Amino acid sequence: MKLQCDWNDAFQQARRGKTSFIEKKMDHVYHNVLYPQIFNLCKSSDLAYDICSIAITKFWEKFYVKEHELPKDVDSYLFIMTRNAYRQYHKMESKRNDIITSLDEDRLKMALENTGRGDYDSNMEYDEKELYYRALENAFNKMGEKCKEILKRNIIEKQKIRSLALEMGFSTENAASQKKISCVKKLKKLVFIELSQLKCESADKYGNK
């Protein structure tokens, strides 16, 4: 029970702007629980770090940003999330390698800047990179105006959430973070739908490869 109180306390302090306590707690659980066990499984320091980072990010979004109630044993919960991330990594590894070669971050960012051009030629056959670009552009077009503004400011203009919250009139920084996370989740869902649609259209026209 003490552990949970410590985490709650750390979260409360972080919300008041003092992050050293939560950073220390996370550093401790990372070095003593998460990293050693995941490293034992994957035998790669880079991979263990990446997997732990994915889990910590999800944990942070759920319990700090969205303010869900903390589980009784936070360390164990974090470890389960990290182990899930490891198992997921393994399951998706080959797919991941396929996707990575087609991801072009700069080109994808352009999709957010160029929304509304509508110059997609449905008669053309596009490669994966172009499909990703089109899916993101179409998905972004379908987002609400507030989400578009938050994501453009944060991703394209690299504006920090704190100043974004001030300029866009959010009551707190956390309120802006919550909105950003829900926008990102919505965007992922829309990209998924758009991508499926584009792939289906492409398969209908040119046949499955």
Place this chain on the structure above:
Amino acid sequence: MKVLISMEINKDMEKIIRYFDLELSETEMDRFHERMDEDPDFKKGVEDYYEANMIVDSILPENPIVLNKVKAADQSKTPVLKYGLLFALGVILLAVIFYLFINKTVDSEQRVYAELETYVENISKNDMRGDEMDKDGFWLTCREISKLDNDNKNAAAKQKLLILLEQDINENHKEIVQWWLAKIHMEEKEMEESIKILKGIRNNKDYNSSLKAGEMLDEMNIN
């Protein structure tokens, strides 16, 4: 073809999202993976969602603040390694200070690499060698320099250190590399380059040796 996502995938969307949010229990995870193995449509839905996730994640800029400290400490993966590395850094910085302030008159040809070799030795003693610790190539470069022949050693070492500096090395290593470069330039009577580097160290208030660099520049009457 306007039916884009099969009914089954739509129905399973919530579970797929929970899967990617890492919220499934171990049993749910087992069942999820079993179903992926048995049901190609389900597998395709999961993979397509994963693809969408990766597209969006690739453009997101920020990590949560809690990752900063973890990342900063990432070079020392366990407490033993962390304290070992701190010990080694302490030794090397002491050696640098010793060289720069106490033993200026000692033959510099050998002295300039003494702390580098001490560093390699300490890293080895603390069993921090190998790929695990050498994420940014720093230790490997130290070893290569320590094995260089004396002919043109400064030129070759400078080249190796400059290459290392251009890469994404951690701040502790960057600080040490800059010290060595400043020293080698000084030994080569390339004072302009040496002063430039020392100024950079002095102006970076996060560096442990910032004050010392400032004092050195003061001694040379350099602002």
